[in-house]
Every structure is written in C-alpha cells, then in structure tokens.
Amino acid sequence: MRYFCLLSRKSTSHPNLDLLGSIKRFKINYLPSEIKHTTATMDIDAKLLPCARSQLLHIFKAGVASVMPADLIEKKVRLVDNHLVVDGISYAVTENVYLVGFGKAVAGMAHSLEKLLGRRLKRGIISVPRCSKMHCEANRSSVVEYREGAEHNQPDANSAASTELIVELVENLTENDTLLTLISGGGSALLFSPKPPMTAETKGQLCRRLQNAGAGIAELNHVRKLLSKVKGGGLAKSAYPARVLALVLSDIIGDPIESIASGPTCPLGAENPGRAAIDILRKYNLYDDLEEDVKNLLLKADENKSKENTILDKGKFKHVENIIIGSNSTALQAAEAAARDYDFDSAVLSSVVEGDVKNVSYAYAKLAHIACHALENKFSDKQDFMAAVEKENIEILKVSSEKLEKAFETLSGLGKGKGIVLLSGGEPTVVVKGSGKGGRNQELALRFSLDWLSEIAKDPTLAKYFVLFLSAGTDGQDGPTDAAGAFGYAAVRPKIMSNLGEILEKKKSTQSSEQVRELNDKIKQIEEMLPEHILKRNDSYNFYLAFENGKDLVKTGLTGTNVMDLHFIYIKKRNCECDN
Template identity: 40%
Template sequence: MAHALFLIRPQPFLALLGRRKMSLHAGAREVFAAALEAVQPDVALRQHLERRGNSLVCSGRTFPLSNNVHVVGFGKAVLGMATEAERILGDHLVRGVISVPRGIQQALRQHGKHHLLLKESSRIQVMEGAQHNLPDADSQKAAECIARLASALTERDLLLVLISGGGSALLPAPIPPITLQEKLDITRKVAGGGATIQELNTVRRALSVLKGGGLAQCAHPAQVLALILSDVIGDPLDLIASGPTVEGPVCREEVLVVLERYSLLNSAPASVKHVLGRLPLRQEVGTNKAGHVLNTIIGSNSIALQHAGRRALQLGFRPIVLSTGVCGDVRSVSRLYGLLARFACSRGDTPSELGSEVLKLGPQVGVESGDLRRVMHSLEQARSQGRGAACVLAGGEPTVELTGKGRGGRNQELAMRVGLELRGLQPLLDSPVFLSGGTDGQDGPTEAAGAVTDAKLYEDAKKQKLDMSSFLKNNDSFTFFTHLSGGRNLLVPGLTCTNVMDVHILLIPQCAK
C-alpha cells in the first residue's frame, strides 16, 4: 500500500502550542478534525467532480453535458453529496432519487448543517427509510424508484451514482418472487453462521436486483459515473454497499456452496430456490457491459489520514502513516501502539527487543511487516536525531470482545487500553498522547466518537478512585471517561455527516537520544 511522503521540515510543536498540559491533547483533536474535514461529503465530491463548460470531468474522464444527467444515491452521507452535485450540474440535472436514513434531514437542520440539505426547489427526490440501519418497506420503495429511473435511461444519458456507508440497507430490491423479509432472514442466517463478508456478499448479489452490478446493468446503455465514500477496509468496490455499480456475475454453484456450508440450503424458502434455479450453474463468458461504468473513490480512510498528516506537519510533527487496515481485538491493537511509543522513546538494546515484539503482533492486527518496519525506521531516525516530534497515523476497525453490559465503543475502549500501555512512559518533554475516534461521530451506543488519552491515565483514574479494570471488564469505557475529570478526555465532534471507519493518532512529542 502506498503512503504519502511529507517532505516539509516540521516546526517544533511546543513553539506553536506552548508547554500547556492539554497542548498535545488539543493537537490530537486538531489532527482528527482535519481528517474529518477531508472526507466531508460535499468537500470530497467537489474535489473529484468538476464542470468545464458543457463537460463533466472526473478521474481523467470527460462526460458531455446536454441536460442529460440523472442522479441516484444511497447511504448515510449521500444527502451532502447530492447537494453539491446539484450545485455543480445546474440545469444539466434532469432529476434524481436518493435513499437516506430516516431522520437524517431533521438531524442536519438541528445541527445547523444546512449546507448539506437540498433546496425545496431541488430536482432530486429524497426518500427516507432503513431505520436503525435495517432494510424496510420504505427503503425498498426507494430502491424500486431508483431502479425505474435507471431502467428508463438511454445511451445519451449519464447516471451519476452517489454511494456511501449504509448504502446496502438503503437499496434493498430482492428479485421476485423473493420478499424482503425472506431475503433478510436468509442473509441474517448466513451472517449468524460466521460467514465472511465475501460469502455474505455472494448470497446478497444472487438474490438482489441492484446489488453486484445490478444497478449498472439497469442503466445500460447510459454512461454510469459512481462516486463512492468508502467505509470498508481496503476500499473493495464490490463490498461497499454490495457493489451496485461493480460487475459481479454470480453463478448458482458458488451460492449453493455457501448455503450448504452453513446448512441453509434445505431450509431456504421456495422463492429463493426458484431464483437460484434461474442462475447459470457455472460462470459463463458473456458480453461485458462494464465499459460504460466509472467507479471512483472520493473519500476513504486513506484520504482522511493524508489530510491528518498535513495538519500534523503544520503542528510540528513528523507524520508517519502506519496502515488503513488495522483490525483485530483492541487488546492486541493497544499493545501495538504501546510498543511503538516505547520503541520511539527507548535507548540502547531495548529498541531491537521491542521491534521484535511489534513484528510478532502484525498478523494479529492486520498490519504487514513491511509497514511496521517502515514506521519503526522513521521513529528510530527521529530518536537518533533527538529532534522532531512524531505522529503515527492509522485507521481501520478493531473489534471488542463483549464481556459486560456497560456503555462504550471500540474507540473508547482502545483509548483506555492504550493509556494503560503507556503507563510510566515519560519522554524528554511530555507524555505521548493517543486518540481513537470514529469518523461517523458515534462510538457504539454513546454520544462520543472516541477518546484522547496519555501515560497519566492510570494515575489520574487512581486519584479519582476509578478502577479501570472493572470498567474494562464491563465494557463500560464511556462511563469511565464521563467520570474521569468531568469527561474532558471524550471526543465529541457531533454529527459528522460522513464515515470512513476509525482514525488512530499517536503523538510522540520528543524522542530521546
């Protein structure tokens, strides 16, 4: 995976923010805010879609404009994308339909995000549904409207498709005679059986009109331009919202293998068996219609980290991007960040020992050994030079093993555990600071997106008589941070209007010689 290189020499961080106790915490929050700003739906779309006279330009491709553009969209962030798209297209926009979560328009008004709302005179119809991110009758109605719009297009038309996280639930269109409930039941059983996302997607594509390239097929022979905000590790186009604009032919054989693997074939409804019976038994070589489709990622975890790195550089840190695919249990992930911080601030023979431990953790947290070596080399350079604060940036979606019934989320629990890993670590000038935040603004069933922590966390909790082990055992990280110092460690950005997974920020203010 390629990572951005930052060649500008950073200015000393403490010269910029001053030696205040919360300066590093404030710096981490600023870096996170820069990551969020880069993947705002309107900002991301504006940076990738440009109108030049009577042409629309995206990713080096030019599309002629002649009052021929139709817009469809589905996902939690597409309202802001649609608003910006209509502004760019002007009179060339004929009409559009977007499927968004129930209550999103009211939430945007309440949070003062009026710039992300369509005007009353808009040519784009907004349909709300999929309450609690579950497909329902309203989202199915929206999907049917989108399918009708796409099916009516001709070769002179351009279909602009806006896609973001949550799009799969907002575009349910089971192949008749399968009912929505029947499709939900069988996909839940597949997921509940422990299927991989690829296996689940195989079943979804086989039972859906629009998923797995179905929307692009409906729009043929019109040109299709899909602009995508990715919320999936690695940005696989076929998995984001189940790939409605990505050709993904499915055959009966591969679906039957999945259903048999999870003992669901015999119990499948007659409607499902009927639809599967119409599929080709094996992959067939047919006419490839994918040439009329351009899929473009306009917002992702990688883009968020690039902009976070630029802000870190402005604040005097040397930005180092670790990975956008951090996963695995938060215990292993927290251990990784603790080891990296100790590696950056250690002396003598200790770094090599710590480095070996870091490399052993790689497979558990989804990070390749080459990326770990690259990051440690950069940290070692900073340590040997004795100057230049470091900012390690990463993203992904770690997991939490639920052992209790408290309130919290993976970001807040990760921050707690990293705080414990940093315990006792004190470089030359200040304690390292760690931030973990969900870019969607909500970490689990809480009002926070995550938390900021440092090496003083354990001692601060002890002074306030907060038993960290008890809170962790009960998965009660939000309650812990709420009680700790009046909740000042919590990260509460409010309604972010986007989602490109989580962002992790490790600030190391001064490496020892």
C-alpha cells in the same frame, strides 16, 4: 487538575491497592505519599496534556473535514465541456445527466453535483438515513428528490420504496443518458429490493439463519447480493445502456468497491454465482428448507450470469466507471498536513488496521515503545530498527516495510524539543460481553492507557516521554454514544489509584463507624472504576464521562461522513527526568 509522575520514587506494596490479581502486566501501585511533591515532570504534564489534546483534536477534525462529502465534490470534481473531470481523469458525459445515491454521506455530494451540473442534471433520487433530509432542506431544489429511510441502519419499507423509484428511473435510461451514482457507507440498507419471489421478511430471515449458523461475512454477502435486484451489480445492469459513473466514499478496509453498499455497480465475482450460493446454503444445512421458487431463483442465477457476460470486459461492466473519491487514506493525508501546523513531525503508517481492540491496543503500545527507543538512538541503523519491529507482535497494524522505513527516518531526524505524531486508521472490533455503554474507539483508548502503563513498568526509561493516544470515528459516533472516541495515556489508572490511596489513608485515622461505612462505599465505587473492571463491562463511555469530568472524551457531533476511524500516537520528550 492534578497530574502524576508515571513512576514512583519507591516500589510500594499495599494489600488494598493490589486489585488486579493475576494481571501482572498492569500491576503498578501508587500511594499519595509518593506523589504529594510537585515535580518538574508533573508541571510539564499539567501543561502538555490539555495542549496536546487540543492539538490532536484539531488534527483529527482536519482529517474529517477532508472527507466531507460536499467538499470532496467541490475539490475533486470539475465539469469541462462534455467531460466530468475527477481527480484529473476525464470521463465523457452526455447532455442528459441523471443522479441517484444511497448512503449516509450522499446528500452533501448530491447538493454539490447539482450546483456543478446545472441544467444538464435532469432528475435525481437520493436515499438517505432518517434525519438527513433536514440538514439539506435549505439546499434542495425540485430536481433532486431526497428520501429518508433505513431507521437504525436497517432496511425498511421507506428504503424499499425509495429503491423502487431509483430502479424505475434507471431502467428508463438510454445510451444518450449518463447516470451519476453516489455511494457511501450505509448504502446497503438504503438500497434494498429483494428479488421476487423473495420478500423483505423472507430474505431477512434467511440471512439471519445463515449468520447464526456461522457463515463468514464473504459467504453471507454473496447470498445477500444474489437475492437482491440491485446489489452485486444489479443497479448497473438495470441502467444499461446508459453510461454510469459511480462516485464512492469508502467506509471499508482496503476500499473494495464490490463490498461498499454491497456493490450495486460491480458484477458478482463468481463464475457460477447461483451454484456458489447453493453450496453455501448446503454447507450450513439451509438449502433443503427453501421454498421451490427460491431454489429456482438460485438455479437461474447462472443463466443470468451468462447473459451478463455480454456487457462485461475483464470482469468489469463496460458501461461503468467506479471511482473512489474519499477514503481513510484521504483523511490520514489531511491529518498529516494538519500536524505540520503545530510543527510536529509525522508518519502515516496504515489505513487498514482491523482486528480485536485488545490486540490492536497491545500493538500500538509496542509500536510506541519502539518509537521511543528510536528517539533515544538505541538502534544502530534501519535494519536494527526493522528487526526490533519484527520481533514484536504488531502485524495486526499492517504497516508496510516502506512505511516503517520512512517512520524510522522521521524518528531519527526529529529535532530537539519537537513532537511526532504517528497516524493510522481502520476499523477494529470489540467482542461485547458486558452490559455497559461504549464503543470501539473509547475502548481502544482505554486499553492503550493500560498497555502503555505496562510498557513503562517494564522499561522505566519510557517515562521520559509524554505519550498521548487518540482513537475516534470519522462519523462522529462511537457505538451508541454521543462521543466520537477518546484519548488514552499512562496516567489514567494511577490517577484513580492515587484517589483510592487517599481514601485508604483517611480510613486508617477514622474512628466513626458511620464514616468508615461511607469510606468503604467510596472505595468500592473507585475499585469499580478501575479501567480493567470497566473493560470487562464494556462500559468505556461511562468511565470517560466520570473521569476528569469527561475531558478525555472526543465529541464532534455527527459529521455527515464516514471513512472509519483515525488513530494517532503523539510522542514528545519531556524536558525533565522522571524520578525513579
């Protein structure tokens, strides 16, 4: 495998290598003549990249392992006499415990709780995605019924039937019963029961029309909850007066319990939810077209809210305890601990990264630039460092001042020859305009490769540092692909450009018209593989599959959990000086 020094000895221009047009920040050209000689830097990178990939993958897997559903229950939940102790906090439970759950990760949670509760668990119904049941088949007993549904993560007849059974179970509970409710990402499609007279079809049509009209996610979710028997606190109301303990695995930025699986154990926040829904529908000119019985349903919602207030205390249900048992922060903490296995220093920066991957990638590249300067002792003190951060546009990463100060202390104290990992997480988004195949993590990694290369072009001293970026989804699936994510680094584009340069040189000495045509075809293929062209097609998966035989793809298989994505930036100073 060949690796290339990031900066050439000379600045070279070649008309056929300038393929970026006006995208000047990515305009760095390479020719084979400039990279034929094996330098110390290239030797170091040849060793660093495979090793660093393996190490970051281990750290990522440690983060994922920390939020595996069954392990979370075994680590965080204990039964002590008549109390369930979760993360050291005790919750009273009765002798009769019932279990319901819905989401992509609840099967493992249910299995562990069944072992923990023993005879105290009387019955359970778990609504899981298709293909989940076979993973827990060997662990099942007659006490808990595992039901599949929501194919392609959409509500269907199977998830609706499972929901009716869950509602029937909880409606028959008394004050002598305890209901354990397991909630994770994907639960909204698996717990699905429209309020009559709405049907699955009419509710779906209305929500699609509302979305297409430009409604925001908060507006859309409010209407969805109001038209559901179980969302927006509906399940908790059905379970009253039984005591409800909800164990939640968060897959949403900031861990808002009212939004995870559409908040079946959290009351609607609006004082007059029916009026609020009507106002939303009128705003988008949809209210007047509703059937009269649906309008009446919305009007009666405020009356029901008044009745609901009798079981509320300070905006929360009196009989419900909602407990986050795992989140992106949990995975980041475990990943940070795993980094110490390799004697890396580390700093957790943020678990709430969101926004367009273009802006997220740019911010990460700027952050890596500042981190390298800190390692070069270019900041006189903490205030100087903070001023440099403030100057750059990295607000999208939502790193607190406290986290930045700790990161500066870690960077300033990094021992000679040691590497550092900057850890973040969240869920950026991609605006899909092309017809390619990929996912937000692979696209983020590829964009970082270009953005970091651009930073090096502007500041050649950055070539002293080996920088490797990893972005991967904790569920093991990034978009409609079999990859969880990918690695990104500055040498990605130069590698392609060097191959292109070799073919162009070969073309110069070729006399055969047939060979020229073949070489022209190869040139066209390579040009199409340039990252900036791949990104326009949103084809990051096929890029990584072809580039370096797929070695930069992160493949874990479906993990059975989901706490969004993890992003790592690994930085280590090379033991040589790059030729400039």
